[in-house]
Amino acid sequence: KAGVTQTPRYLIKTRGQQVTLSCSPISGHRSVSWYQQTPGQGLQFLFEYFSETQRNKGNFPGRFSGRQFSNSRSEMNVSTLELGDSALYLCASSLEGISSYNEQFFGPGTRLTVL
Amino acid sequence: AQSVTQLGSHVSVSEGALVLLRCNYSSSVPPYLFWYVQYPNQGLQLLLKYTSAATLVKGINGFEAEFKKSETSFHLTKPSAHMSDAAEYFCAVSDQGGSTLGRLYFGRGTQLTVWP
Secondary structure, three states: OOOOEEEOOEEEEOOOOOEEEEEEOOOOOOEEEEEEEEOOOEEEEEEEEEOOEEEEEOOOOOOEEEEEOOOOOEEEEEOOOOHHHOEEEEEEEEOOOOOOOOOOEEOOOEEEEEO | OOEEEOOOOEEEEEOOOOEEEOOEEEOOOOOEEEEEEEOOOOOEEEEEEEOOOOOEEEOHHHOEEEEEHHHOEEEEEEOOOOHHHOEEEEEEEEOOOOOOOOOOEEOOOEEEEEEO
């Protein structure tokens, strides 16, 4: 079974631009979560989608948004990029049945650099 | 909100020595607990998980962790370190239900160095 895939792997943008990152979960997984990883703040939760609905959201400004499609693939968008948005963005998927625990499988990440 | 503390941002051991990485969580209700490993330029790989079953959990690559409710701890150990164990290790917790289901709370990570 293929793992979580993220595209692109590397991205360079300039301040003020916007960016869209893509995540394809493991087949059959319905939950997709996004995390931001920086040396200063560590791993921080952005949001989680389940069956096309945002179920959880972390403490990030409205410039960070996401969505999930009917095939469970997810995208996150960051508008008006700031230097501080430079980070590794990780996507994770999980099966998320009613009684399942939250074992998440992570993709390799997208390294975003904002100049 | 959950809080996870990993004592020691850097741990160095010799090859063959015991590895002990510490993790404490803050919750009156035992959460689900996880240890992940991250190699350079890669995502996170699950090492092991605690989900209210046996308190001693065995994972991949010879790692294990013991859940101690009285100490709110979930320390990761490996009897004999190998060079390939050098990586960053993250402890994470997840609520067992409620509005925050689906969210992992991570510690700041511990960088493990293994000396030959």
